[in-house]
Amino acid sequence: MKADAYGHGAVRVAEVLRPVADMFAVATVEEGMELREAGIRKPILILFSCVPAQVGPIVEFNLTPSIGDWEFAKALNEIASEATPTKIHVNINTGMNRSGICWTEALQFLSKLKNLPRLEVEGIFTHLATADEVDKSFVSVQLKRFSSVLSDNDGKMVHVANSAATLAVPESHFDAVRPGLSLYGIYPATEKPILLKPALTWKTRIGWISTISEGEGVSYGLTYKAPYPIRVAMMQIGYGDGYPRALSVTGEVLIGGMHRPIIGRVCMDVSVVQLEPADKVAIGDEVVLIGKQGDAEITIDEVAQRAGTIPYEILTQIGTRVKRTFRPVSYNNEH
Ligand SMILES: *Cc1c(COP(=O)(O)O)cnc(C)c1O
Numbered sequence: 001m002k003a004d005a006y007g008h009g010a011v012r013v014a015e016v017l018r019p020v021a022d023m024f025a026v027a028t029v030e031e032g033m034e035l036r037e038a039g040i041r042k043p044i045l046i047l048f049s050c051v052p053a054q055v056g057p058i059v060e061f062n063l064t065p066s067i068g069d070w071e072f073a074k075a076l077n078e079i080a081s082e083a084t085p086t087k088i089h090v091n092i093n094t095g096m097n098r099s100g101i102c103w104t105e106a107l108q109f110l111s112k113l114k115n116l117p118r119l120e121v122e123g124i125f126t127h128l129a130t131a132d133e134v135d136k137s138f139v140s141v142q143l144k145r146f147s148s149v150l151s152d153n154d155g156k157m158v159h160v161a162n163s164a165a166t167l168a169v170p171e172s173h174f175d176a177v178r179p180g181l182s183l184y185g186i187y188p189a190t191e192k193p194i195l196l197k198p199a200l201t202w203k204t205r206i207g208w209i210s211t212i213s214e215g216e217g218v219s220y221g222l223t224y225k226a227p228y229p230i231r232v233a234m235m236q237i238g239y240g241d242g243y244p245r246a247l248s249v250t251g252e253v254l255i256g257g258m259h260r261p262i263i264g265r266v267c268m269d270v271s272v273v274q275l276e277p278a279d280k281v282a283i284g285d286e287v288v289l290i291g292k293q294g295d296a297e298i299t300i301d302e303v304a305q306r307a308g309t310i311p312y313e314i315l316t317q318i319g320t321r322v323k324r325t326f327r328p329v330s331y332n333n334e335h
Helices: 002-006 010-017 029-035 052-060 069-080 101-111 136-147 163-168 298-304 309-318
Strands: 024-026 044-046 064-067 086-093 119-125 157-159 203-213 230-235 252-255 258-261 271-273 286-293 296-298
Touching: 002 010, 002 069, 002 309, 010 024, 010 029, 024 029, 029 044, 044 296, 052 069, 064 069, 064 119, 069 086, 069 119, 086 101, 101 136, 136 157, 252 296, 258 271, 258 296, 271 296, 286 298, 298 309
Parallel strands: 024 044, 044 064, 064 086, 086 119, 119 157
Antiparallel strands: 203 230, 203 286, 230 271, 252 258, 252 286, 286 296
16 A cells, blocks of 8 residues: 555555455555554554654554564564554565565574564565566575575464566465555566556546647747647646656647647646647547547556656656546456
């Protein structure tokens, strides 16, 4: 559910997934608090190390922190309750090298944790650095390092797999998986062993239509010049909404079921597209930025590629100004 459920809206997504998820995961204490305040009672794992100053809300909101260092564990133990120990998951660094206890020191660390009676090690996990790559050799290295830590595992919940590993590395599944991107119907890698359908469509509206003369420029810097008289439309979306400014030259949108190019620079609040003379378009018409319109589709992979980034970044940048509306999920198989 981190980063507002990859831009989809964490509270609503958590409500939808509540019946099927045993546990939720977020990146920060604040994200966990938001779900608690919305009435989500499932266990909530915080994926990244917290600092000692955050132990208060962790205990108060009954969040499950990842433990990646001794100082934090000690601070948490000091304020945790004796009657109901705080559950923790120990994060093992097996090669991602951004958080966790080094795998070579993990067994020693786990036994040292037994001296902290108000903490209960519920889970143990690691994170894979290259599961979305075709070459899975470093995945094997990480799994091997991780398995050396599991030698005397006494019933702890073991989890490793992100979306890519959930889809493509069965031996990484253990007791639980931590899919992020794939929950939203997007493939993390080129392997597509199951059918995913994107949950999100991103739309806006036409706000203004005009015809400009040959030689006139469009938008800041007048970087686009009309080679002949053209019809243009302004759409109500800009980088202030998280629509990448990098699409200024390369972007495309769907209007009336047709692909139409963005011309000139994407502004903070609006952008301009070129219409064809015969397009039947009116102010207020729908524009699809990501998703389907009629028979046409623009995938998030295309948008990310044109913007020089990855779907994760496109989704998590969709701004608060963009209104989220939710439709019930239909599980009927269309394929
Ligand atoms: C973000 C994250 C995931 C989910 O990653 P996806 O590629 O979106 O599936 C899983 N585990 C950890 C530790 C993460 O930070």
